[in-house]
Amino acid sequence: xxxxxxxxxxxxxxxxxxxxxxxxxxxxGQPYWAEVIGVVRDVDGAAxxxxxxxxxxxxxxxxxxxxxxxxxxxxxxxxxxxxxxxxRALAEVDPDLAAFGASTVRxxxxxxxxxxxxxxRALSAFAFVGLALAAxxxxxxxxxxxxxxxxxxxxxxxxxxxxxxxxxxxxxHGLFLTAVGAVLGLAGAxxxxxxxxxxxxxxxGLDAVALLAVTATLFLATLAACWIPALRATKVDPLxxxxxx
Numbered sequence: 001x002x003x004x005x006x007x008x009x010x011x012x013x014x015x016x017x018x019x020x021x022x023x024x025x026x027x028x029g030q031p032y033w034a035e036v037i038g039v040v041r042d043v044d045g046a047a048x049x050x051x052x053x054x055x056x057x058x059x060x061x062x063x064x065x066x067x068x069x070x071x072x073x074x075x076x077x078x079x080x081x082x083x084x085x086x087x088r089a090l091a092e093v094d095p096d097l098a099a100f101g102a103s104t105v106r107x108x109x110x111x112x113x114x115x116x117x118x119x120x121r122a123l124s125a126f127a128f129v130g131l132a133l134a135a136x137x138x139x140x141x142x143x144x145x146x147x148x149x150x151x152x153x154x155x156x157x158x159x160x161x162x163x164x165x166x167x168x169x170x171x172x173h174g175l176f177l178t179a180v181g182a183v184l185g186l187a188g189a190x191x192x193x194x195x196x197x198x199x200x201x202x203x204x205g206l207d208a209v210a211l212l213a214v215t216a217t218l219f220l221a222t223l224a225a226c227w228i229p230a231l232r233a234t235k236v237d238p239l240x241x242x243x244x245x
Contacts, residue, residue, distance in 0.1 A: 001064075003038040007055040023058070034060070079104045131214055135221040142174050142225035153234060163234035167227070174226035175219070182215050 002023065009018035022033045042055060062070060076082055083102035090097045103111070110117070153166050193206050 001037045001061060002034040003040055003059040004036055005040055005042045005055075005057040007042050008057065009036075009039045011056065131217060135217055138178070138218060139221045139225040142177075142222055143229050146170055146174070146226060146229035150229075150232075153230070157234065166234050167230050170226045170230035171223070174222050178219055178222040182218065186211060186215065 004018065004023070012018065012023070013021060018036050018039050021036050023036060024031055024033050026032075040059070042057070072086070074082055074086065086102060087099045090099050149170075153170075156166055157163065189211060190206065197206075
């Protein structure tokens with residue numbers, strides 16, 4: 001008697017009715033048949049970051065196919081305190097049984113994914129530093145480009161342009177360049193995210209909040225880089241700008 005998961009049931013009997021059917025297998029070179037007595041949902045390891053090697057699973061009674069070790073899973077509202085109780089319960093059943101590796105699901109996941117967590121934290125730190133450098137660099141480049149046009153702004157003001165028009169001109173130009181860069185950056189981030197998601201489907205996904213936060217940070221840096229130098233340039237005496245030209 002065996003229990004199979006839903007994926008195996010759909011693969012072998014797509015029309016339903018898996019219970020009562022039989023599945024053939026080999027044991028030490030000898031074929032044997034087992035009857036399906038139940039179908040359960042698909043499950044996977046809690047700490048598994050990749051797609052399962054096979055979606056097909058068969059559960060056999062331990063009495064029919066004993067192993068030298070088994071995993072016992074318990075559910076409790078306070079699982080952290082069950083380890084000692086479990087050891088005592090096993091000792092009452094059989095003092096020779098050794099219980100080891102008792103941990104909660106959260107502890108098991110943390111232990112198996114320890115290296116991945118460290119790598120993720122390191123990459124997050126580098127990403128934060130990269131974002132800060134990108135914002136500072138963007139501010140410096142845009143501010144320098146605006147400062148180089150101080151004479152032009154003075155001439156525009158001398159010819160009757162309003163300071164608000166000059167500010168709008170600078171902001172439109174700077175934000176347009178940033179928007180083009182943001183679109184290219186978002187496209188690259190989404191493409192890279194899909195590649196990583198194919199490799200680690202249970203860990204990597206599109207983080208829309210992070211992408212929006214990065215884009216907003218760069219847009220704010222651009223806004224400051226355009227506004228401050230342009231505002232300073234609009235206060236330049238038009239006659240002084242004309243003499244400089």
